[in-house]
Amino acid sequence: xxxxxxxxxxxxxxxxxxxxxxxxxxxxxxxxxxxxxxxxxxxxxxxxxxxxxxxxxxxxxxxxxxxxxxxxxxxxxxxxxxxxxxxxxxxxxxxxxxxxxxxxxxxxxxxxxxxxxxxxxxxxxxxxxxxxxxxxxxxxxxxxxxxxxxxxxxxxxxxxxxxxxxxxxxxxxxxxxxxxxxxxxxxxxxxxxxxxxxxxxxxxxxxxxxxxxxxxxxxxxxxxxxxxxxxxxxxxxxxxxxxxxxxxxxxxxxxxxxxxxxxxxxxxxxxxxxxxxxxxxxxxxxxxxxxxxxxxxxxxxxxxxxxxxxxxxxxxxxxxxxxxxxxxxxxxxxxxxxxxxxxxxxxxxxxxxxxxxxxxxxxxxxxxxxxxxxxxxxxxxxxxxxxxxxxxxxxxxxxxxxxxxxxxxxxxxxxxxxxxxxxxxxxxxxxxxxxxxxxxxxxxxxxxxxxxxxxxxxxxxxxxxx
Amino acid sequence: xxxxxxxxxxxxxxxxxxxxxxxxxxxxxxxxxxxxxxxxxxxxxxxxxxxxxxxxxxxxxxxxxxxxxxxxxxxxxxxxxxxxxxxxxxxxxxxxxxxxxxxxxxxxxxxxxxxxxxxxxxxxxxxxxxxxxxxxxxxxxx
Numbered sequence: 254x255x256x257x258x259x260x261x262x263x264x265x266x267x268x269x270x271x272x273x274x275x276x277x278x279x280x281x282x283x284x285x286x287x288x289x290x291x292x293x294x295x296x297x298x299x300x301x302x303x304x305x306x307x308x309x310x311x312x313x314x315x316x317x318x319x320x321x322x323x324x325x326x327x328x329x330x331x332x333x334x335x336x337x338x339x340x341x342x343x344x345x346x347x348x349x350x351x352x353x354x355x356x357x358x359x360x361x362x363x364x365x366x367x368x369x370x371x372x373x374x375x376x377x378x379x380x381x382x383x384x385x386x387x388x389x390x391x392x393x394x395x396x397x398x399x400x401x402x403x404x405x406x407x408x409x410x411x412x413x414x415x416x417x418x419x420x421x422x423x424x425x426x427x428x429x430x431x432x433x434x435x436x437x438x439x440x441x442x443x444x445x446x447x448x449x450x451x452x453x454x455x456x457x458x459x460x461x462x463x464x465x466x467x468x469x470x471x472x473x474x475x476x477x478x479x480x481x482x483x484x485x486x487x488x489x490x491x492x493x494x495x496x497x498x499x500x501x502x503x504x505x506x507x508x509x510x511x512x513x514x515x516x517x518x519x520x521x522x523x524x525x526x527x528x529x530x531x532x533x534x535x536x537x538x539x540x541x542x543x544x545x546x547x548x549x550x551x552x553x554x555x556x557x558x559x560x561x562x563x564x565x566x567x568x569x570x571x572x573x574x575x576x577x578x579x580x581x582x583x584x585x586x587x588x589x590x591x592x593x594x595x596x597x598x599x600x601x602x603x604x605x606x607x608x609x610x611x612x613x614x615x616x617x618x619x620x621x622x623x624x625x626x627x628x629x630x631x632x633x634x635x636x637x638x639x640x641x642x643x644x645x646x647x648x649x650x651x652x653x654x655x656x657x658x659x660x661x662x663x664x665x666x667x668x669x670x671x672x673x674x675x676x677x678x679x680x681x682x683x684x685x686x687x688x689x690x691x692x693x694x695x696x697x698x699x700x701x702x703x704x705x706x707x708x709x710x711x712x713x714x715x716x717x718x719x
Numbered sequence: 720x721x722x723x724x725x726x727x728x729x730x731x732x733x734x735x736x737x738x739x740x741x742x743x744x745x746x747x748x749x750x751x752x753x754x755x756x757x758x759x760x761x762x763x764x765x766x767x768x769x770x771x772x773x774x775x776x777x778x779x780x781x782x783x784x785x786x787x788x789x790x791x792x793x794x795x796x797x798x799x800x801x802x803x804x805x806x807x808x809x810x811x812x813x814x815x816x817x818x819x820x821x822x823x824x825x826x827x828x829x830x831x832x833x834x835x836x837x838x839x840x841x842x843x844x845x846x847x848x849x850x851x852x853x854x855x856x857x858x859x860x861x
Contacts, residue, residue, distance in 0.1 A: 511785045514814050518835065519734035525839045526741065 260440060264433035265426075272425030276418040284411040291403045295334075296371070299380045299396050302329050306340060306394050307384045322349055329396075336377060337397025343390060354397065368393075376400050439467040443474065450478070506564050513557055521550045552681075556669070559683030563668065566690045571609040573719045578646075579603035581610065582637060585617050591625050595633030603639050604646050608719040612691045617650070619684040620711050624652035626680070627709075645697060645714040653708040662701050688713075695719070723750045724858055727777035729761040729794060730754070730812075731786040738839065739781065742846040753777060758789025762797055765804050776803060778858045782829075784813040784820050792820065795827040806859070810849060 255263070305328060309321030322340065326349055329335050338351040354377070372379045378398045384391045439461045446459045458478060461471035524543045528535060535543075579599060586597045617637075624635040636651045657665060664670050666689040671682040692699045696716045703709035730736050736754055743752060753773050755761035761780075764773050780798075784791035791811060799805045808830040813820070816834060824832050831849075836842050 510816065511814050515732055515735075515785075518814065519732065522734055522738055522839050522842075526737075 259437070261433045261437040264436060265429050268429030268432070269426055272422055272429070276422045276425075279421070280411075280414055280418045283414050284407055287410050288403075288407045291407065295378065295398055295400075295403065298332065298335075299378075299398055302335065302338075302396055303380075303382050303384075303394055305329070307386050307391075319348075326351060334399050334402050335396065336399045337379070337395065339395040340384070340392060341394075342392040345393075348392070373400070376404065439463055439465075439471070443467060443471055446471075447474070456482075502564065506561050509557060510561055514554060517550050517554055517557075521547055524550075555681045556683070559681040559687070563683055563687050563690060566612070566615075566687060566694060571611045573607055574610050575605065575607055576610045576613060577603075577605045578613075578639065578648075581614060582617060585614060586621060589618065589622055589625060591635075592633075594631060595625055595628055595635065597621065597635045598637070600636065600638035604641070604717075606646065606715075606717055608715065609695065612695060613715060616688050616691050616713065617648075619688045620650040623684060624650060624654060624709070628652060628654035630654065641717075642714060644718070645716055647712060647714050649710060649712045651708065651710040656705050656707045656709050657701065657703045658705040659703070662703070665701065666699070724779060724853065725751045725753065725773065725775055725777040726779045726781065727753045727755060727761060727764070727773065728781045729756075729758065729786070729791070730781070730783045731756050732783070735783070735835070738842060739846070741839070742843045745843050746847045746850055748846070748850050750779075757786040758791065758794030758797070760788075761794055762789075765798075765801070776807075778807060779853055780807050780809045782809050782811050782813075784811060784815045784824075792823045792827070795824065795829070799827055808853070808856075 258266070302325070305325040306322070309325040326338065329338055330351065333353075335351070336353040338349070340348045340350070342348055368381050368383060370381070376399065378400060380396045380398070382394050382396075384394050442461050443459055446457055449457045458475050459471035461468050524546050528540065528543050531539075582599050582603065586599075591597055621635060621637070625633070628635075630653050634653045637648065638651070639646055639648045641647070666685050668686045669682040670686075671680050689699055692713050692715070697714040699711065699713035701709060701711055728736065728739055730739070740752065742748075743750075753764065755764050763769050764771075765776070766772065782791045782794065786794075789797075791813065795809060798807065798809070809828075811820075811824050811829050811832045812835055813833075814835050821832050833845060833849075836845065
């Protein structure tokens with residue numbers, strides 16, 4: 254619960270608690286101490302009155318010296334808090350007395366059965382003592398001392414102390430608010446700036462100028478922001494550069510597709526026309542050469558197309574759509590139109606996912622196409638399966654074709670790599686390079702498991718979410 | 720339809736021009752064929768600027784996309800602004816397989832967008848189909 258409070262509230266709570274403790278301590282300790290001091294003073298007063306009488310009576314040596322007694326009485330009289338005095342001689346005859354108790358009530362003397370002990374009755378302290386002079390007891394003395402004055406004094410002291418404590422507490426709370434504001438104002442400023450920045454504001458800096466830790470933090474933060482801004486501008490510059498380069502590449506691929514192909518077509522056609530114009534007069538050797546020439550033109554065009562396809566991967570903006578992989582594979586295999594001796598099996602459990610359909614389909618077209626193309630068995634088999642692997646789907650395209658020796662497993666994914674001479678099997682060597690680029694561009698990976706003449710298994714992962 | 724319609728071929732590549740001419744010959748197409756080497760030249764020929772005007776107005780235009788000085792799309796844009804020629808049937812014949820070119824061409828109301836096949840035979844049969852098409856269609860008499 255305490256954790257969720259702001260620093261400001263925490264500081265205030267701490268300080269208020271401390272001030273409250275001090276106030277309560279002062280309020281409870283100071284008047285009590287004063288009261289004890291007052292009682293001690295009263296006791297010494299009583300003691301001194303008692304001494305006066307002892308001296309006054311004692312001087313008479315058994316005979317009561319009335320002058321001394323009346324002097325002692327007079328002296329005792331001056332203190333208005335002395336409300337009761339009763340002096341008895343050793344024959345228990347009252348020599349003199351004073352009664353200033355309210356309503357002339359008599360002192361509750363029977364209660365005073367002990368000597369030299371303070372007893373408080375109805376706000377009056379009674380004290381009974383022997384009158385002793387040079388170890389001889391001459392009589393007894395009872396003194397009543399009213400606590401009214403002391404209580405009034407203590408009461409007013411308590412009041413003053415409580416006012417003082419209240420004032421102390423109030424000022425303390427105000428000071429703690431002011432202090433916490435002072436401390437947290439900079440933190441709040443820092444907090445607001447950070448928030449503004451994290452919500453996307455630009456060119457915002459911390460404006461804390463203090464030289465304390467927070468000020469230093471603010472400066473460090475500004476420094477960080479400067480660097481961030483710098484790298485942001487750099488990034489914008491780079492991305493603009495990239496955009497430009499991408500446009501140039503687009504232009505380049507356009508030029509390649511048109512300008513490189515146009516002369517190829519011309520060569521192709523001219524060779525056809527030469528052959529046509531010569532008619533039956535053409536030697537068989539030349540006719541064959543013309544055919545080879547056109548074959549090479551076809552191959553060069555296929556290579557250009559492969560290169561274009563490769564450069565398109567990643568640049569092409571492909572929409573993300575819901576793909577039912579099973580029906581997509583059905584469609585793809587129909588499209589590839591496999592020869593009758595090759596059976597394509599799509600295993601159950603194909604996922605439905607949101608992804609760039611075009612790319613996934615291209616990968617399958619190339620893999621299944623290869624599996625069909627490089628199959629030398631009488632009963633060819635292509636098996637496509639899938640299972641989940643964390644955030645990815647793992648697809649496997651397996652065939653029983655000619656396979657690839659492990660020595661070439663790294664090479665097959667490179668551009669323009671073919672295992673057979675192009676004269677034997679017409680291929681551009683771009684298919685697997687395009688697949689690898691497509692798979693890796695979307696965040697997956699591809700590998701091959703194969704032995705020569707043992708078929709091949711291509712395994713690739715494809716992220717569940719595009 | 721005794722009067723054969725005139726055809727304008729806008730093409731910069733010499734071999735491609737020969738290609739069309741040979742395909743015409745092979746298909747026994749005897750429509751008069753006028754050749755312009757780029758968009759500017761074609762517009763001049765149609766309007767009789769700096770050169771003799773082609774009469775009668777060609778009803779069919781075979782158009783390449785990539786040409787120097789003025790490309791096919793630019794030429795089409797200009798052509799559709801000319802009251803006399805905006806109704807001409809334009810067939811784009813190109814090697815450009817770019818989606819943007821196709822979209823631009825059809826937005827300018829081309830009658831067809833044909834990718835040039837690599838082999839001459841393929842092209843010849845394509846031209847034959849075109850010939851049948853414009854023989855089938857009734858063109859307005861000017």
